[in-house]
Amino acid sequence: MSLATLTRPWQAFSYGFLDASAKREMRRKMIKAVAVPGCQMPYASREVPIARGWGTGGLQATLTLVSPGAVVKVIDQGADDSVNAASNRRFLTRVSGARATLDTLEATLIQSRHRVPEERLRADQVLILQVPNPEPLRGVEPNMSRARQMHADADYGRLWLTLYEQIVRSGRVMQGASYPAMVNGRHVMTPSPIPRWDLPKLNMAEHLTILSAGREKRIFAVPPHTRVDPLVFDDVPYRVEDHAQLTCHRSGLTGFFMNEIPQDDGTARHEVSDSHLGVKAIDAAEIGETWYKGGEMQP
Template identity: 75%
Template sequence: MKLSELTRPWSAFSYGFLDESAKREIRRRILKAIAVPGYQVPYASREVPIARGWGTGGLQVTLTLLKPDAVVKVIDQGADDSVNASSIRKFVSRVGGTVETGDTTQATLIQSRHRIPEEKLREDQILVLQVPNPEPLRPVQPDMSVAREMHADADYGQLWLILYEQLVRSGRIMQGASYPSMVNGRHVMTPSPIPRWDVPKLNRADHLTILSAGREKRIYAVPPYTSVEPLVFDDVPYRVEDHQDKACWRSGVRGFFMNELPQEDGSSLYELSDSHFGIKHIRKAAGEAVSIGETWYRNGRMAR
């Protein structure tokens, strides 16, 4: 037997890298996830040219939604220029012939790891969030078959107990990223490891949000204008990170989510987590004509 007999003739990749069968299946799963907000829909996660745990779920959804006229933005914890974000963005551009951008207002398809942009998203934009662990009940119920039954019964008492224990021990809820949130008054979801600052951005937003976990083979969604309410007690209001008085050392902007940069002398500098949002402000201060979109927050408070 010859090697040529074991290989197929060369042929080009399908548009968007994934084969049409995979795309059809993912589209059907996305439609079901939209129809039942917050519900985790299983799907056959395919192999893509990045390692599991580095955004395979988000990449599969992005490749499925690609169109030749799409404008793609990829974020890695707020940064557009990190190795992971740059590599995914270039790959999507090469297999889809799409336009790359760092500007939130210009993008039609945004894939993000752990952050939601500071500028508001529109109805014609889709946000794809990468999710390492989609199951909010895993800390209290490691048996996933039992966790599924708890979701079916809307039995979230153990999650409330965890929050109560944090209040008793620490005087406040210590849950930071992946804050459990009730979607459409029915299913509790993990809103990706986004900070508490970003969770209110999902509530009744204009855009569609799709969350995908490639390693765990789960897709769920938050349709436009759908309620997303963090689990809080009536007498203990939901609190986001207190960044109101912190200023970005590069752009001078205040009132947005910051990254803390420890210095050798023990002090800290702060930098806007949304890197391109900071670049826009720097260019505007330099006298360039820059269009900055409306933001979710104003002076550290939700602008609703």
């Protein structure tokens, strides 16, 4: 046996970087995830040229769905210009030939870390959320075998107890990002570390949402027109972050989710988290229909 017999001649990468077998598996698991909304599907997470924990799951899902005619938008906590967003966007366009955009209305594939765009998504758009920890029961049941059995039995009593303890100790639910939600009345999911503000955007939405965790090798989905109900008690209503009265110091927008920017004098400025929405407002460009108006969720 020689080294030559153990190697293959150099070949170019498959279209979209991932090999055909990986894409077939991802597509099968996506179909299963759509068929059983909110239920986690395992998959063989492949190596991609970024470290695990930095969005490998979202990147694999996007590489599986991308095509030369796709228009790709990548955002990182609402920003299009972060290192993570710019690097992923550049990689996706190089390996697929797809066109990149910063405009939510133009995109057909939107890969996001920790935010849902403020402009409403259409039925012909797909939202792909990066998920670091897809298991909502991990905090109350570290044994994953038992957690799987709890999902099968729809046994979510410990999650309810956690929310109840927060109310007893603090007077309100303190869960911020990754707020647990019941999908289609059956499976509880953790919707990526998106803020509470974004969770109602997934409920009965027009678009398909794919949530993928590369490090944990799990994928799940929220199909269009599917109920996504945050876990709440009847006498304690669901509350989003209180940003309705905040104004973006750059764009003048009011009533959207804001980033707080501390100043040297101890005060703070606020800037709209959806960076390109702020750019549109500054440029007086057309802004599409938004989920929130004046801080109130629109039906």
